[in-house]
Amino acid sequence: MKKTIIATLVAGLTMPLGTAAFANDRSQPAHPESSPKGTIHVSCYRGALKNTVAWDRPNAVFIEDLVKYGYSMEQAHSLGMRVCRDEWGVGDSEHQINTMKRLLREHPVGSKF
Numbered sequence: 001m002k003k004t005i006i007a008t009l010v011a012g013l014t015m016p017l018g019t020a021a022f023a024n025d026r027s028q029p030a031h032p033e034s035s036p037k038g039t040i041h042v043s044c045y046r047g048a049l050k051n052t053v054a055w056d057r058p059n060a061v062f063i064e065d066l067v068k069y070g071y072s073m074e075q076a077h078s079l080g081m082r083v084c085r086d087e088w089g090v091g092d093s094e095h096q097i098n099t100m101k102r103l104l105r106e107h108p109v110g111s112k113f
Contacts, residue, residue, distance in 0.1 A: 040065045042096050044084035050091075056084045070109035078113070079103055 043062040047055025058080025066076035082103060083089065089096040107113045 038069065040069055040100065042083060042093070042100050044080075044089075044096070046090075053085045053087050053090065056090075057081065058084045075107075075113065079107070 041061045043059040045055065045057050045059055049055060058077070062080045062084075063073070063076045066079055067073055071079065079100075083096055083099050086095070086099055089099060
């Protein structure tokens with residue numbers, strides 16, 4: 001199964017940042033409806049305060065992709081919140097991608113956390 005992580009910037013702008021090997025691949029736009037089951041769109045709502053994480057939370061596509069990937073709704077929400085509320089990820093989608101990759105390694109589907 002092809003597994004991909006894609007970062008989505010606020011306001012619906014989409015930028016593909018990973019492929020099966022998690023290498024940069026900016027050649028194709030990400031469309032949740034046409035993505036393979038293993039695709040995770042890292043998509044966070046930023047809110048009005050751009051330099052703080054006061055309103056940050058995962059968008060529905062992020063949570064839904066984590067659930068499709070195999071996580072429970074609670075686990076998906078927890079992972080999404082961890083990625084989106086990381087202050088180091090503000091304005092740095094590459095950091096969000098790396099955080100998601102690390103969390104997938106540390107908390108594989110089926111593990112307790």
